[in-house]
Amino acid sequence: MKVLDRVGRATIDLLEYAGGITTLAGESGSFMMRMRIRFIETINQCYFLGVQSISIVILTSLFTGMVISLESAVQAVQFGIGSLVGGAVAFASVRELGPMLTAVVVAGRVGSAIAAEIGSMVVTEQIEALTSMGLEPTRFLVVPRLLAMLVMLPLLTIFADVVSIAGGMWIAQTYAHISSDSFIASARQAIGFEDIVKGLVKSLVFAVIIALVGAYQGLSTRGGAAGVGKATTGAVVISIIMIFVSNFALSFVLFGGH
């Protein structure tokens, strides 16, 4: 009976969480449709959530592109297919690793920051103060962060794609002596505009996940500093899991195994 009890409780918690996120998404969407947006705060959040994430996105995407190239280039040359390395790096970067790794890195930095900021506002009664003044916390706090993520994550993803391919090209040239012309020609043949767009569609979904999970975790914070820590950790863990799961689903739907 204890096992059944636990399964039941876990199911209820999961459904409650899903319901909470869905409600938050609905409320945020409703404010955005009615253009009830705090534009200056949204621009500030674009800077904080997006621009300030550029350096870590560059580092992770650069080394990712470089390692794909390092693993594939030398062996590809041995098998006489060195001209395909550019395609392999570009294919992996644009369709999968660019959107997903950017989202994972941003979830670590931004998702945790959103949860910690909103969570500490909850425990210091700042959220109650907003409600008491007749201001909606969702419009005031969640919408600017969600919009900023929707704008900045696709831009960061494009940035990551370019840096990853450039890093891969440099390694291919240095270690496998594959010319940049051959690398670029292969990359252009392997990916099309459609692949880039689909990668960006993924990043939009990941942006929604990071912003809403971070905000929901923050708004659900209970207790003091320990509660904020728990909310922050939860935001990162849940966002990353959801990013991986949705990435598989999106790849299946968008690329369909092609």
Next chain:
Amino acid sequence: MAAIVARLDGVSLQYGERVILRNCSLDIVEGAITCIIGLSGAGKSTILRLIDGLRRPDAGHVYLREHDICHMPERELNEIRRKVSLSFQFAALLDSLTVGENVALPLREHTRLHDDAIRKIVLDALESVGLGSTYDNMPSELSGGMLKRAGFARAIVTRPELVLYDEPTTGLDPIVTHLITDTIVRLRNKLNGTAVVISHDLQSIYMMADYVAMLFEGAIIAYGTVDEIRTSSNPLVQQFLEGSEVGPIPI
């Protein structure tokens, strides 16, 4: 007969297994300062949150003027809330905004006033609590007493009918306590409004209260003027006012 600004009518509320209020009724008289006293954790702050619509009771009704706010949709409640302000125990200023921006927030969000007009009103509100020079300071740069007064300024900037003060003097030295108490009285007179104050500071209560209500075990067990409460024959009230460990209140 004085009008009633807010009324709790047979309100019950519990958090999980813990009963906070049990069939609690209280009238807040227009133009008066009503102080609510009681043991720590008795549910005094919950009463303020019920009046402001931040909590909904499990049973009973909460009225603001003639409006029953218990089942009111949030959007409608937000309109009503503009006539009521809650000053939080730790001020609850948004720490990402300056003191001036905090006080200006309700005006910026709810009115179409020009920036210059808002600044003038905000400075006036800050000056009325003795903080005219803190407009550009961050909340983290203020002392505890200054933070509370900045919270007062934000609470009164829209000139509400009813201001709710949650433990405004807790943790402050006697001089700042006196200053805060005096500020509450002055603000009530300036706004010609009504105030509800939660406090444990009896001297402060005797100085400002028109009416005192004592909350015990989820219900109002005594209500009256300061003199009526001080001379109450209720042993619970007497033990509380004397601060004695001996008596019917379980420690």
